[in-house]
Amino acid sequence: MRESSSPLAGLRRRVARIAASGGLSGARAEGWLASGHAGFDAALGGGLAVGRVHEIFADPLDAATAAAFAALLALRGGGTAPLFWLRTADAARQGGHLYAPGIAELGGDPDRLLLVETADTKALLAAANDALRCHGSAAVVVESRGRLPALDLTAGRRLALGARDAGTVLLLLRLGAEPAPSVADTRWRIAAAPSRELEANAPGAPAFDLELLRWRAGPAGGRWRLEWNRDDQAFRDAALSGAVLPLASRRALEPHGAEAA
Amino acid sequence: MQDLLVEPHDPARDRDWLDRLAQGCARYTPLVALDPPDGLILDIAGAAHLFGGEGALVADAEARLERTGMTVRAALGPTADAARALARYPAPPAPDEAAAIRRLPVAALELDAEATRALTRAGLKTIGDLSSRPMASLAARFGAGAATALRRLTGDAPSPLAPRLTPPPVAAERRFAEPVASAPHAMGVLAELADEAIEALAERGKGGRDFRATFFRSDGLARTIAVETGTPTRDAALVMRLFAERIDALRDPIDPGFGFDTIRLAVPRIEPFDASQLRLEGGAARAPAMDELADRLATRLGRGRVRRYRPADTHIPEQAQLELPAIDAPPPQAWPAPAPGEPPLRPFWLFDPPQPIEVIAEVPDGPPQRFRWRRALHAVRRYEGPERIAAEWWRRRDNKGLTRDYYRIEDDRGRRYWLFRHGLYEEKPDPRWYIHGLFA
Numbered sequence: 001m002r003e004s005s006s007p008l009a010g011l012r013r014r015v016a017r018i019a020a021s022g023g024l025s026g027a028r029a030e031g032w033l034a035s036g037h038a039g040f041d042a043a044l045g046g047g048l049a050v051g052r053v054h055e056i057f058a059d060p061l062d063a064a065t066a067a068a069f070a071a072l073l074a075l076r077g078g079g080t081a082p083l084f085w086l087r088t089a090d091a092a093r094q095g096g097h098l099y100a101p102g103i104a105e106l107g108g109d110p111d112r113l114l115l116v117e118t119a120d121t122k123a124l125l126a127a128a129n130d131a132l133r134c135h136g137s138a139a140v141v142v143e144s145r146g147r148l149p150a151l152d153l154t155a156g157r158r159l160a161l162g163a164r165d166a167g168t169v170l171l172l173l174r175l176g177a178e179p180a181p182s183v184a185d186t187r188w189r190i191a192a193a194p195s196r197e198l199e200a201n202a203p204g205a206p207a208f209d210l211e212l213l214r215w216r217a218g219p220a221g222g223r224w225r226l227e228w229n230r231d232d233q234a235f236r237d238a239a240l241s242g243a244v245l246p247l248a249s250r251r252a253l254e255p256h257g258a259e260a261a
Numbered sequence: 262m263q264d265l266l267v268e269p270h271d272p273a274r275d276r277d278w279l280d281r282l283a284q285g286c287a288r289y290t291p292l293v294a295l296d297p298p299d300g301l302i303l304d305i306a307g308a309a310h311l312f313g314g315e316g317a318l319v320a321d322a323e324a325r326l327e328r329t330g331m332t333v334r335a336a337l338g339p340t341a342d343a344a345r346a347l348a349r350y351p352a353p354p355a356p357d358e359a360a361a362i363r364r365l366p367v368a369a370l371e372l373d374a375e376a377t378r379a380l381t382r383a384g385l386k387t388i389g390d391l392s393s394r395p396m397a398s399l400a401a402r403f404g405a406g407a408a409t410a411l412r413r414l415t416g417d418a419p420s421p422l423a424p425r426l427t428p429p430p431v432a433a434e435r436r437f438a439e440p441v442a443s444a445p446h447a448m449g450v451l452a453e454l455a456d457e458a459i460e461a462l463a464e465r466g467k468g469g470r471d472f473r474a475t476f477f478r479s480d481g482l483a484r485t486i487a488v489e490t491g492t493p494t495r496d497a498a499l500v501m502r503l504f505a506e507r508i509d510a511l512r513d514p515i516d517p518g519f520g521f522d523t524i525r526l527a528v529p530r531i532e533p534f535d536a537s538q539l540r541l542e543g544g545a546a547r548a549p550a551m552d553e554l555a556d557r558l559a560t561r562l563g564r565g566r567v568r569r570y571r572p573a574d575t576h577i578p579e580q581a582q583l584e585l586p587a588i589d590a591p592p593p594q595a596w597p598a599p600a601p602g603e604p605p606l607r608p609f610w611l612f613d614p615p616q617p618i619e620v621i622a623e624v625p626d627g628p629p630q631r632f633r634w635r636r637a638l639h640a641v642r643r644y645e646g647p648e649r650i651a652a653e654w655w656r657r658r659d660n661k662g663l664t665r666d667y668y669r670i671e672d673d674r675g676r677r678y679w680l681f682r683h684g685l686y687e688e689k690p691d692p693r694w695y696i697h698g699l700f701a
Contacts, residue, residue, distance in 0.1 A: 008601075019463040061635075061676060063564075064610035068701030071609075082551055089566070092613075099611035099698060100570035100582040105597035106605050106701060113594040114551075115568045115584065116558055127558055194418060194642070194675035202645035203671035207603050208699035228701065231601050 005189035012231070019084050031070065033073045033139065034168060037235025040210075044186070048073060052185035053160050057213070060145070060176040064217050065192040067143065068106060068228075069208050070171045074139035075108035076233055079137040084131040086116045088124055092144060095175065106206070107230035112138065121150045125159070132170055143173040156183040179213055187214040192206045193225050193238055205229060207238040283425050284483045285477065288523050289318060291428040294341070300348070304422055307543065307610050317698050325629040327482035333364040338362070342413040342420035362414060363389030368567055370410040376383060377405055388414060429527035431469070433457040440520025447476060451504065454526040455497040468493025468534030472500050477523040484515055489564060490556045493590045499553060506560045555587045560689065572596050576650050576699060579613045604646070606700025607671070608679045615695035618680065625686055628668050632680065634696055639672040648684075663688055669700065679701070 032047035041047045048054050058066035074083045087100060100110035116131070118124045124142060131140045140163075144151075151172075160183040163170045172184065179187055193207035206225050212222040229240035275298055283293045290311065291302035312318040315337055323333045328563035338344030346369040355361035365388045385391050391399065392410055399568055399613045400408035401608060412418035433454040438645060441447050452610055455666055462469055473487040487504035508515065559567040569590040571583045585591070599605065619633040628644045646669060652662025663684040670678045677700035 003291065024609045060347065064699030065676070065701050067509075068609045073409065080609055096610045096698065097584075097611045098570075099574070099578075099608055101578070101597065102605060102609040102611070102698070102700075104609040105599045105607045106609065107599070110570045110572075110582075110596055113570055114555060114587060115570070116562065117568070123562065131554060134550050192674065192676040195604070195671060195677070197643060198645075200645070203604060203643045203669055203677050203700070206677070207675065208701075209675075230605070241672065242439050258299055 012233075034076075035073060035225055035226065036076065036232070037236055039237075040226065040235065044212075044215070045223055048169065048171075049185055049217075050169045051164045051167050051182060053156070053163055053172060055172045055174055055179070055180055055182060055184040057174050057177060057187070057189045058191065060095065060221070061173050062191045065208060066173055066190040067141075067173065068151065068206060069190055069210075070173055071103060071113075072098065072106060072143050072228055072235075074141070074169075074171070075103075075112060078109070078233070079138065080112065081136055082112050082114050082139045083138045084114050084116060086118065086124055086127055086131065086141065087143040088121060089117045089119055091093075091117075091143060091145065100232070100252060105230075106228065107233055119200065121148055123242045125150055125155055128170065129158060129162050133166050134166050135166045135168065137168055141170045141171045141172055141173055144177070145174070145175045148174065149178055151182075153181075153183065157169070159183075184214070185216050186212060187220075189213055206236075216250060275299075280425070282329070282331070283473070283481060284478065284485065285325070285481045286322065286378070287426070287483065287525075288321060290476045291426065291432075292422060292424045293425050294422045295425070300345065302345060302422060304341070307510075312443065329481050340413065340416045340420045340684075342410075343416060345350070346414055363392065364570065365414070369389060370407060372403075372407055372410060373495060377402060380407070384590060412602075415558050427529075428472075429529040430531050431458055431461045431465070431467075431528040432525060434523065434525040435462070436523045437521070438515075440522045441524075442517050442520040444515060447515075447517065447524060448501075448504070448508075450524050451526060452497070452501050454524065455500050458498075458526050458528050458644045460495045460647060462495055462528065462531060462534070465530040466534065468495045469500070469528040469531055470494075471528065471530035473527045473529060473664045474523045475505060475525045475527070476517075476526070476683050478518045479520050479522045480518055482518075486511075486515070488556075488667045489588050491559075491590075493534045495534055499556075502553075503560045504554060506557050507592050510561045538612075547683075559586065559588050575653065577653060578607065578650070579611065579615075604669075605700060608677075610699040612697055615681070615697040618696050619693050620680070620694040629670065629680060629694065632670075632679075632694065639674075639676075641670050642673050643671040650681075661693070667697070 031050045033050065034041045034047035056066050056070060098115065100113065103110045103113065105253065116127055118127050124144070125188045128140060128142045131137065159170055164243065189211040191211040193208045195204035198204045207225065207227045210224045210226060212220050214220045225238045226235040229236050279295055279297060279299065281299070283295055286293050286301055286303055290303050290305050290308040294302040296302050310317050312321055314514045319337065320336050323335055326333045328663070334348050336344050336347035338347050340502055341357055347361060350365050350369040352361055352364045355364050367385055367387065377547045380629060388411065392415055396408050399411070405691050409418060413420040435450050435454060441450065470493055470682055471487065473485055475485045477485050486507055488500065488507050488554065490503070495501065521559065555567055564586050567587045568584040569587045571585055571590060572594055573581055573583050575581055616634065618630040621631045622629050628646060630642055632638050647666035650667060652659045652666045653665060654662050655673065665681040665683055666685070667679060667681040670680055672678070678696055679698040679700065680694060680696050682692050682694050686692065
């Protein structure tokens with residue numbers, strides 16, 4: 001079974017790559033960073049809008065989960081458009097390195113990744129501004145830890161304008177920060193979710209708990225539990241009930257989700 | 262002595278100063294060699310006429326160096342060693358160069374003290390005395406070193422020069438009769454030089470990777486500013502944008518002082534510049550805007566701050582990826598492809614160095630049951646492992662090294678970790694546990 005599916009998955013990836021290589025932009029040609037999960041994308045009107053700023057909040061312990069979600073959204077579906085990953089020079093010491101073999105394990109292409117390290121957060125935002133204004137990137141990810149005083153409303157507005165003018169997308173990865181008013185189009189909280197169990201109680205594919213904290217264009221409060229399927233290059237339901245869950249039912253789902261997973 | 266100022270001797274700073282003086286002397290010729298601790302050797306062959314002859318060049322150099330507070334002793338010679346000896350060892354005046362060399366003391370050979378003493382005892386006081394003897398007997402009696410030094414001094418053997426910088430393949434230069442004191446004007450001149458250099462590159466069918474602008478100040482010092490590009494370029498506007506970016510990022514701005522009297526743009530690294538490749542499906546194969554952005558960020562933040570990932574052929578996880586400067590990264594190589602249907606076996610996030618944790622396991626050799634990391638206790642709900650990764654014993658002198666047993670762990674909150682035990686129980690009595698990464 002595995003032997004036969006291997007060439008198939010490889011071919012599928014190649015087809016996706018060829019299909020996406022029509023422009024440099026790949027999956028974002030339609031103006032959305034889509035997840036590949038029909039319910040999620042439909043609820044957001046297509047996915048995370050390109051030309052906007054999106055904020056992702058996560059606990060520092062969930063850093064890898066949140067970072068992987070951002071990277072997978074951007075790298076999904078092949079193409080050659082580069083992904084800019086901006087962080088301060090002390091981020092590696094505090095939180096660890098991005099690990100390219102791990103990105104390849106998730107089905108992303110590490111060659112598309114361009115890591116930019118800056119001395120401080122001020123230079124970080126300046127570099128983000130430059131990267132945003134350069135048309136043709138898959139996404140610009142800015143990773144920060146804790147409060148980000150340099151990102152005031154003026155700086156945020158500048159970033160939002162840069163993204164809108166160049167048609168690029170900025171994913172602000174705010175680790176260990178509290179949501180505050182900003183110009184972001186959507187604001188998310190992401191945490192790791194229990195994975196679907198494999199043989200012999202082994203952890204399965206990555207699973208994500210997503211919560212839409214704010215959305216300029218529609219109602220907030222949506223929750224999803226998605227799982228990344230590397231072979232299809234798409235997110236899919238992790239929990240059996242899946243889809244959009246109302247706020248109240250989350251508590252009720254927790255034990256059930258844990259059992260099912 | 263009340264006015265005596267005492268400073269400790271700092272050879273490194275002396276050397277640095279000498280290097281800066283050498284940089285300033287690059288206005289006369291690109292072939293400038295250091296002769297530490299206090300000498301500079303300039304190869305002015307073919308360059309003297311630009312300054313109105315050898316005498317005028319020496320006078321100009323002496324005047325400039327004296328303006329920086331140096332005491333200068335200059336000499337011209339047919340070879341580097343001869344010029345050096347003439348400058349360093351006082352000799353009575355002589356009608357021509359050959360005579361001056363003959364009148365040098367034997368100490369100018371710079372042999373060891375014993376050999377020099379032996380020469381003077383033998384009554385050989387000057388180079389002239391020595392060179393009148395047969396070379397073979399000289400070598401037999403005072404060593405081959407004496408013969409070689411003598412031949413170099415008289416020009417019979419080559420005395421090669423090791424210049425500080427090799428002359429660039431493409432360079433453009435502008436000298437001013439009146440020093441330029443305004444920085445914007447200097448940048449305007451640099452832009453013209455960039456156009457000239459790009460034209461020279463186009464004639465050769467090459468593109469530049471490395472551009473160095475040197476601003477020579479009229480007081481004898483010089484300042485070099487370099488920019489690099491990730492791909493060969495022939496775009497003068499791009500080069501000027503990079504220079505502007507670099508100058509903006511300088512902690513100390515370029516100070517014209519009393520003005521620049523020479524500005525030079527050198528292109529030390531040139532590469533074939535092909536017409537841009539189009540893809541079969543249409544569109545350019547590379548995105549020039551992206552390359553330019555990467556160059557610009559690298560120019561502003563430092564070349565090592567903008568990096569790409571390349572795989573390395575090793576099983577040791579922290580060595581399996583290389584973070585290389587994007588400006589110089591080798592062409593992409595294939596990454597190890599994951600097996601379909603398998604969950605990710607390598608973490609998204611890696612701790613390097615791994616962080617020590619406390620682990621409670623059911624049996625010593627078994628998987629962890631609970632572990633404490635960053636002062637929080639995590640209960641293991643699912644695990645897979647061990648994946649055993651042996652040390653690269655063939656690289657180690659003692660042919661040993663601890664084996665690592667890796668476990669993929671999921672805790673009760675759904676977070677996934679990569680832990681390992683450093684050492685098997687037969688290798689080490691009490692192996693330690695570490696967390697090496699976080700899975701998505």
